[in-house]
Amino acid sequence: MPTCLQFDSVSLVLDGTTVLDRVDCRVPEDGITVISGPSGSGKSTLLRMCNRLDVPTSGRVLFRGVDLAGVDPVEHRRRVGMVFQRPTPFAGTGADNLAVAGVTERATAVDLFGRVGLDAALLDEPTDHLSGGEAQRLCLARTLATGCEVLLADECTSALDPESTDVLESLARRLATSGTTVLWVTHDSAQADRLADHRIVVDGGRVVA
Amino acid sequence: MSPEVGADPGLIGLAASSVLVVVAVAISMWQRLGLERSLIWSACRALVQLLVIGAALALVVEPGQPIVFSWIWVVVMVTFASWTLGRRAPEVPGAFVLGLIGFGLSCVVTLSVLFGFRIFEPSGRTIVPLAGLVVGNSLAATVLVGRRIVAEASERRAEIEARLSLGLTGHDALRPYVRDAVRTALIPQIETTKAVGIVFLPGAMVGLILAGASPVAAVKVQVAVMYLILGSVSVTTAVVALGLSRRLMTPDHRLVRVLRAPSR
Numbered sequence: 386m387p388t389c390l391q392f393d394s395v396s397l398v399l400d401g402t403t404v405l406d407r408v409d410c411r412v413p414e415d416g417i418t419v420i421s422g423p424s425g426s427g428k429s430t431l432l433r434m435c436n437r438l439d440v441p442t443s444g445r446v447l448f449r450g451v452d453l454a455g456v457d458p459v460e461h462r463r464r465v466g467m468v469f470q471r472p473t474p475f476a477g478t479g480a481d482n483l484a485v486a487g488v489t490e491r492a493t494a495v496d497l498f499g500r501v502g503l504d505a506a507l508l509d510e511p512t513d514h515l516s517g518g519e520a521q522r523l524c525l526a527r528t529l530a531t532g533c534e535v536l537l538a539d540e541c542t543s544a545l546d547p548e549s550t551d552v553l554e555s556l557a558r559r560l561a562t563s564g565t566t567v568l569w570v571t572h573d574s575a576q577a578d579r580l581a582d583h584r585i586v587v588d589g590g591r592v593v594a
Numbered sequence: 595m596s597p598e599v600g601a602d603p604g605l606i607g608l609a610a611s612s613v614l615v616v617v618a619v620a621i622s623m624w625q626r627l628g629l630e631r632s633l634i635w636s637a638c639r640a641l642v643q644l645l646v647i648g649a650a651l652a653l654v655v656e657p658g659q660p661i662v663f664s665w666i667w668v669v670v671m672v673t674f675a676s677w678t679l680g681r682r683a684p685e686v687p688g689a690f691v692l693g694l695i696g697f698g699l700s701c702v703v704t705l706s707v708l709f710g711f712r713i714f715e716p717s718g719r720t721i722v723p724l725a726g727l728v729v730g731n732s733l734a735a736t737v738l739v740g741r742r743i744v745a746e747a748s749e750r751r752a753e754i755e756a757r758l759s760l761g762l763t764g765h766d767a768l769r770p771y772v773r774d775a776v777r778t779a780l781i782p783q784i785e786t787t788k789a790v791g792i793v794f795l796p797g798a799m800v801g802l803i804l805a806g807a808s809p810v811a812a813v814k815v816q817v818a819v820m821y822l823i824l825g826s827v828s829v830t831t832a833v834v835a836l837g838l839s840r841r842l843m844t845p846d847h848r849l850v851r852v853l854r855a856p857s858r
Contacts, residue, residue: 466759467756
């Protein structure tokens with residue numbers, strides 16, 4: 386199976402602290418790859434590097450064989466989308482949020498909301514009226530609105546109720562089945578067992594399995 | 595009262611006006627505010643500062659003095675204001691340089707309009723006071739806009755990075771927060787401009803009338819001054835906000851890590 390993302394001896398030192406230490410690993414194109422490990426082990430940092438929000442102090446991150454150091458980050462981020470641990474809805478309505486990602490057509494917006502299990506009526510609701518689960522699903526719809534080929538999910542269900550968690554896990558599976566590469570970070574071993582087609586285990590800034 | 599009496603209250607008049615400071619001190623003592631020393635110190639300090647500035651101003655505004663002295667004064671004012679900006683907003687990266695550019699550009703734009711359209715003649719008597727209005731009135735708004743943008747970049751980091759992760763440029767990702775900060779900084783000046791003449795009589799106008807000018811002439815000067823202040827505050831805050839938003843992003847569109855200073 387071809388490689389989607391590859392870490393090639395990647396280290397990151399922030400303010401004198403080694404966050405990642407010579408990490409070598411690869412993420413296949415197919416299925417869901419789960420990165421697991423304890424809190425503070427460097428899982429989220431690995432994900433942020435895939436989105437170019439962080440860059441290595443040394444080593445290389447490759448996307449389909451191309452070193453990310455040489456690519457346009459703005460263009461890259463539309464191909465490799467990311468959902469964060471805490472919902473980050475922007476001010477305005479659901480439709481306003483999708484417009485930030487470039488979707489302004491009503492039909493497309495309704496379709497995106499349907500994919501993440503949100504009622505289309507919420508498109509016109511101010512985002513501060515949404516529950517935590519609805520807000521996170523809105524954020525996922527917003528990311529999918531960019532037409533990304535890879536989805537990075539950074540513990541995106543850690544603050545959600547079981548029902549919302551189930552919706553997002555099901556959606557991740559459907560995306561993976563339809564050809565989107567999914568890289569899912571979690572510290573929940575049960576969730577890792579449910580989702581993982583491939584696993585990367587991180588501890589102390591190093592890949593241990 | 596003759597204009598001459600109004601123009602110069604004299605040493606006795608000056609001493610008599612200090613009765614009002616005594617009133618303020620008395621209120622502080624009566625209400626146990628604990629501000630007596632601060633009131634006396636601020637009143638004395640203002641007196642000394644203004645006497646020194648008045649003596650120095652006489653060197654540049656008197657007829658016959660080289661106009662270059664006035665421009666040197668303006669450069670010193672811009673530099674000092676930039677240093678003050680850096681001191682009052684230490685969390686703002688590159689505040690001193692941003693201040694130099696913002697205050698400097700604001701002086702260039704506003705004074706070019708005032709002197710270019712011959713609203714005032716460029717002379718020692720006009721350059722220094724007008725530049726002082728530009729810099730002095732822009733300083734508070736500039737500190738506010740700088741601190742607000744840095745606070746937003748710190749508190750709303752997750753939201754800004756979510757915008758970046760959608761493929762927005764650094765400039766576009768910061769735009770809503772920069773816009774809000776500039777609006778917040780400008781609104782007090784806009785409100786002041788709207789209230790002028792109804793809620794309060796502005797200082798320049800009062801000063802001119804006390805000095806014996808006709809109210810109509812004083813109003814004309816005051817209108818020009820109000821527009822000058824509105825323009826200068828807008829230019830300075832916009833320049834500092836845009837410059838700061840560039841400093842908060844790396845060239846490859848990543849948000850710089852900033853620490854918010856403790857609230858005062």
